[in-house]
Amino acid sequence: MRQANLPLCGEHFLAWFGRHVERTIRRYEMLKPGDRLLVAVSGGKDSVALLHVLFRLSGEMGFELASVTLDLGIRGNSYSARSLEVARDVARALGVEHHEISVEERYGFTLDEAIRATRRPPCSTCGLIKRYSLADFAREMGFDALATGHTLDDISRFLLAAYISGSLAEAIRLTPTVPPGLPGLPRLIKPFYETYEEHIRAYVDILGLDYLPDGCPYAPTAPSDRYRAFLDQVEKESPGLKHAMVRNFIKHIRPALLAHLGRRLPPLRPCSECGMPSSGQICAFCRLKEKVLKAKGKS
Amino acid sequence: MRQANLPLCGEHFLAWFGRHVERTIRRYEMLKPGDRLLVAVSGGKDSVALLHVLFRLSGEMGFELASVTLDLGIRGNSYSARSLEVARDVARALGVEHHEISVEERYGFTLDEAIRATRRPPCSTCGLIKRYSLADFAREMGFDALATGHTLDDISRFLLAAYISGSLAEAIRLTPTVPPGLPGLPRLIKPFYETYEEHIRAYVDILGLDYLPDGCPYAPTAPSDRYRAFLDQVEKESPGLKHAMVRNFIKHIRPALLAHLGRRLPPLRPCSECGMPSSGQICAFCRLKEKVLKAKGKS
Numbered sequence: 001m002r003q004a005n006l007p008l009c010g011e012h013f014l015a016w017f018g019r020h021v022e023r024t025i026r027r028y029e030m031l032k033p034g035d036r037l038l039v040a041v042s043g044g045k046d047s048v049a050l051l052h053v054l055f056r057l058s059g060e061m062g063f064e065l066a067s068v069t070l071d072l073g074i075r076g077n078s079y080s081a082r083s084l085e086v087a088r089d090v091a092r093a094l095g096v097e098h099h100e101i102s103v104e105e106r107y108g109f110t111l112d113e114a115i116r117a118t119r120r121p122p123c124s125t126c127g128l129i130k131r132y133s134l135a136d137f138a139r140e141m142g143f144d145a146l147a148t149g150h151t152l153d154d155i156s157r158f159l160l161a162a163y164i165s166g167s168l169a170e171a172i173r174l175t176p177t178v179p180p181g182l183p184g185l186p187r188l189i190k191p192f193y194e195t196y197e198e199h200i201r202a203y204v205d206i207l208g209l210d211y212l213p214d215g216c217p218y219a220p221t222a223p224s225d226r227y228r229a230f231l232d233q234v235e236k237e238s239p240g241l242k243h244a245m246v247r248n249f250i251k252h253i254r255p256a257l258l259a260h261l262g263r264r265l266p267p268l269r270p271c272s273e274c275g276m277p278s279s280g281q282i283c284a285f286c287r288l289k290e291k292v293l294k295a296k297g298k299s
Numbered sequence: 300m301r302q303a304n305l306p307l308c309g310e311h312f313l314a315w316f317g318r319h320v321e322r323t324i325r326r327y328e329m330l331k332p333g334d335r336l337l338v339a340v341s342g343g344k345d346s347v348a349l350l351h352v353l354f355r356l357s358g359e360m361g362f363e364l365a366s367v368t369l370d371l372g373i374r375g376n377s378y379s380a381r382s383l384e385v386a387r388d389v390a391r392a393l394g395v396e397h398h399e400i401s402v403e404e405r406y407g408f409t410l411d412e413a414i415r416a417t418r419r420p421p422c423s424t425c426g427l428i429k430r431y432s433l434a435d436f437a438r439e440m441g442f443d444a445l446a447t448g449h450t451l452d453d454i455s456r457f458l459l460a461a462y463i464s465g466s467l468a469e470a471i472r473l474t475p476t477v478p479p480g481l482p483g484l485p486r487l488i489k490p491f492y493e494t495y496e497e498h499i500r501a502y503v504d505i506l507g508l509d510y511l512p513d514g515c516p517y518a519p520t521a522p523s524d525r526y527r528a529f530l531d532q533v534e535k536e537s538p539g540l541k542h543a544m545v546r547n548f549i550k551h552i553r554p555a556l557l558a559h560l561g562r563r564l565p566p567l568r569p570c571s572e573c574g575m576p577s578s579g580q581i582c583a584f585c586r587l588k589e590k591v592l593k594a595k596g597k598s
C-alpha cells in the first residue's frame with residue numbers, strides 16, 4: 001500500500017503516523033507523564049483516529065486515557081444516537097474507559113431546542129454547547145487535559161477566515177495547546193494540529209476502523225465551504241502549503257498579534273452563575289441556557 | 300446611470316470618486332501642498348484613471364503633477380509601443396508634462412532580454428525593472444513622490460498570498476505610503492489603496508477614457524489567479540470584505556508584525572554600484588543587469 005505523499009507500506013505508515021502525532025504532542029507540550037487525558041469522540045473519522053493513536057501512545061508516553069461522547073440531542077438522521085453508538089463501540093474495542101454526557105439531562109435542553117430558541121447559526125450554537133459541556137465535565141472529573149480532533153485542514157481554514165474577516169482575537173486562540181482559562185480546568189489540546197485529513201483517512205482505512213459518515217442534519221446550514229475548497233486547490237498546486245501557513249502562524253504571526261493585542265483582550269473571570277471562565281459577568285453558555293429554558297417554558 | 304454599489308448618477312459618481320481618492324490621500328499622508336508628484340502610467344485602465352483623478356485633485360490639493368511611461372521593450376503584441384502611445388495621448392489630452400523612459404537606452408537591455416537571460420518568472424523580473432526604473436528616474440528628476448495604480452483588489456490579493464505563504468517581510472511593505480528607503484528618493488504612494496477596480500472601471504467608462512486593454516504577451520505566465528477568483532467570490536457573498544481585510548491589515552496586523560519583526564529586517568543601504576537602496580552590497584537590479592549584459596555579450 002502506498003500513501004499519497006509517502007512511499008510507505010501500511011505497517012510503516014502506521015508507525016510514521018504515530019511518531020508524527022507524538023512529535024506534535026511533544027513540540028507543543030500537550031501532555032506530560034501521569035496526566036489524565038479526556039478524549040472527545042464524536043464517532044467521526046477524525047475523533048476515531050484520535051482515540052486510536054492516543055491509545056497507542058499512552059503507554060510509552062505515560063498518560064492515562066478516557067473518552068467521552070456528548071449526546072447533543074440531534075434527532076434528525078438519528079444523528080446523536082448513531083454518534084453515541086459508534087463512539088461506544090470504538091472505546092469498548094480498545095478497552096478505554098468511556099463516558100457519555102446527555103446535554104439534556106445535564107443542562108435541561110437539547111441542541112435542537114437551542115437552535116429553535118436562538119437566531120444564531122446552528123454550527124455556532126453547537127460549538128458553544130460542545131466546548132462548554134466537555135470542559136465542564138472534564139473539570140468535574142478532574143482531568144488534566146481535553147483532546148479534540150481538529151485537523152490541520154480545520155486550523156488552516158479557521159486561520160484564513162480570521163485573516164480575511166479580521167477576527168484577530170479568535171485567531172489568537174487557535175493554538176495547539178490552550179492553557180486552562182482558570183485553575184481546575186483542563187488544558188485543551190489538538191494533537192492533529194499538524195496532521196492532514198488525508199493522512200487521517202489513510203490511518204483509519206489501513207486499520208479498517210468503523211466511523212460515523214458525515215450526515216449531521218444541520219450540515220447544509222454550515223458556513224460556505226468556499227474557504228475549504230480554495231485551500232484544497234492551493235494545497236494541490238503547492239503541496240505542504242497548509243502546513244506552512246499554520247506553522248508560520250504559530251511561529252511569526254501569533255506571537256506578533258499576542259504581543260500587540262494581548263494586553264487589550266479582557267481577562268477571563270469565573271461566571272457568576274456557573275464558575276466557568278467568562279469574559280463578562282455571565283458566560284455565553286449560561287446566557288444561552290437561560291434563553292432556551294425561558295423559550296421552553298413559554299411553549 | 301446607477302453604479303453597482305451606489306445609487307448615483309454619473310456626475311455624482313465622479314464627484315464621489317474624487318472625494319474618495321482625496322480622503323485616501325489625506326488619511327495616509329501621501330501628499331502635501333507643493334509636492335512634485337510623478338504618476339506611473341502604463342496605459343491600462345487603473346493608471347489612466349489614476350492620472351485623471353490626480354490631475355483633477357492637484358489644483359485644490361496644491362501639488363504638481365507629471366506622468367511617466369516605461370518602454371520596457373516588450374515586442375509581443377507590440378505591447379510596449381501601444382502602451383507608450385495610449386499613455387502619451389492621455390497625458391496630452393490633460394496637458395500634463397509627460398516623460399518616456401526607454402529601459403534599453405537607460406540600462407542597456409530590454410525586458411524581453413532579461414526574461415531570456417534569467418530563470419525568474421517574467422512577472423517578477425518585470426516588477427523589479429519597473430520599480431527600479433521609476434524610482435531611479437524620479438530620484439534623478441527630484442520628484443517628491445511616485446504614484447502607482449495598485450488597487451484594493453491588488454492589495455487584498457497580495458495580502459492573501461503573503462498570509463498563506465508566510466512572506467511577512469513582503470506583507471509589511473504593502474502600505475499605502477512607503478517612505479523613501481534613502482534620502483533623495485521619492486516616497487511611494489498608492490492612491491487607489493482603498494479603491495475597488497469596479498469603481499475605477501465605472502470612472503473610466505463614465506468619462507469615456509481610452510485605455511490599453513489587457514494583452515501583455517507574458518500574462519499567460521502570470522501566477523495563478525485562483526487568489527483573485529477566491530477573493531472575488533468571497534466579496535460577492537460579503538460585500539466590503541476586501542476593504543475590511545485591507546483596513547484590518549493596516550490597523551492591526553501590520554503594526555503587530557512590524558513591532559515584532561521590524562527590528563530583525565536588515566536596514567537598507569546604498570548599492571555600491573548605483574546608490575539605490577539595497578539590503579545587500581549590490582542591489583537586485585544591478586545583479587540582474589550584470590547577468591543580462593553578460594548573457595547578451597555571449598550571444
